[in-house]
Amino acid sequence: MAVTLRDVAALAGVSPRSVSNVVNDFRYVSPAMQAKVRAALDELDYKPNLLARGLRQGRTGTIALLLPEITVAYFSELAHEIVERASQLGITVMIDETSGAPNRELALLEVAMRSSWVDGVLLSTLGLNGAALAGVKSDVPVVLLGERTAKSALDHVGIDNVRASRDAVQHLIDSGRHRIAAIGGSHAPSDMTSRLRLKGYRAALRAAGLPTEDYLYARTPKYRRGDAAVAVRALLAHPEPPDALFCFSDELAIGSLRELYEQGLRVPSDISVVGFDDIEESRFTTPSLTSISPDKHQIASTALETLMARIAGSDLRPRALQVGYQLLARESSTRQ
Structure with a gap:
């Protein structure tokens, strides 16, 4: 489970408010307090919940996950990883199926981007080409899963x-x-x-x-x-x-x-x-x-962290992020 401000406060022996003041760089915090809290933050490897911070600014705490085919095992397993990680962060995931059809992908993407019920979108596209993705512009952040078909103002998470x-x-x-x-x-x-x-x-x-x-x-x-x-x-x-x-x-x-x-x-x-x-x-x-x-767990975590950063207002340039994979040799290729 994600480390909370209360966990850090308990270790440092201070109040959660004091921890919040340090995390948010409040000016009027003594050097001694800062040192104590930052030592606890480091020891627990605390990661700020950017989405929770956004919720206090009027966010919904809900994201959309658009997948080509839910019945395909890879996509269902990836969806499970995303939902599991999102639940740890207090995020609700709404899932829809696009069938990999360009028109449906674009229509669902546009509905999500125009709506007031999602803070961001994770999209695994099979049908949209580079020109269509390059034209996607919205106040709702979008992160691509899988292949980045062309340069666009969208983040992308996948493997090599x-x-x-x-x-x-x-x-x-x-x-x-x-x-x-x-x-x-x-x-x-x-x-x-x-x-x-x-x-x-x-x-x-x-x-x-x-x-x-x-x-x-x-x-x-x-x-x-x-x-x-x-x-x-x-x-x-x-x-x-x-x-x-x-x-x-x-x-x-x-x-x-x-x-x-x-x-x-x-x-x-x-x-x-x-x-x-x-x-x-x-x-x-x-x-x-x-x-x-492919490291599905890492794909899910990286995609969510990237989307959360965008929701929180990150102004980084679009990034192509790669996660790891491994070859698992089993019986189908190993001669007895």
Whole structure:
């Protein structure tokens, strides 16, 4: 739980009002009092609740979270992290689904920005292009989750998709795979996530001197299990089928695992599979799924802290903030 002014006051042996005076740089505080309080602040690693400060200035304490598809496991898990962190800060989160459609994303964003019931918006966009985002101007702060499709006056929180994808493919290369296929991504110009993951995939292959033939990249309409099954069937029908699959999401990877089973192939003996997102389901597949694991907890915390700073009146330039990830090697890519 977040450290409160009362916690600091108890440790310092002073009143909460005295702590508040120090935190808010009230001029008439003795040096001795300041030293005592600041020592307690440091010891407890106190972070000021910027939103609570805003509430005293007439804020609602409510933010909007706009996601493409709530039923997609990655987005539901991210939403859970955001709601959990927000509740610790006394923030209420209103969630809506955009289906990744540009018109709906823009309409919901405009409704939120014109309303008086939210203080800020967290938006994960799949449909809005750079020009649309660049035109977003409002007194209600907006922070983007995922990819920043173009320069705009909006903060952005995500991971390094290119580097993460390179790590995933390099893992497959290191395990002895040579014909590595990629699955996922549409032709939509706003699908920046797929473009970056494809870039990392191809960069890893080039660095290793491995082929990047077009047939080894299978696009999918969405990041769904059924889409992966269709893609896998097409890849396996080629005269030189792949010996590894890098899937742009865990749901695609799980769909691939099922189709490979239907085709009589053993994972990882015959073919290896790596996913992306590390959803909970990936730990319980047979075999368990190797996956890139974005730090969802840190994405949620960083996005909320950034939004809170904007709500409190921060005048910083728009920032592109990256959080960490790790490759979790499991049974689907580790030969027994």
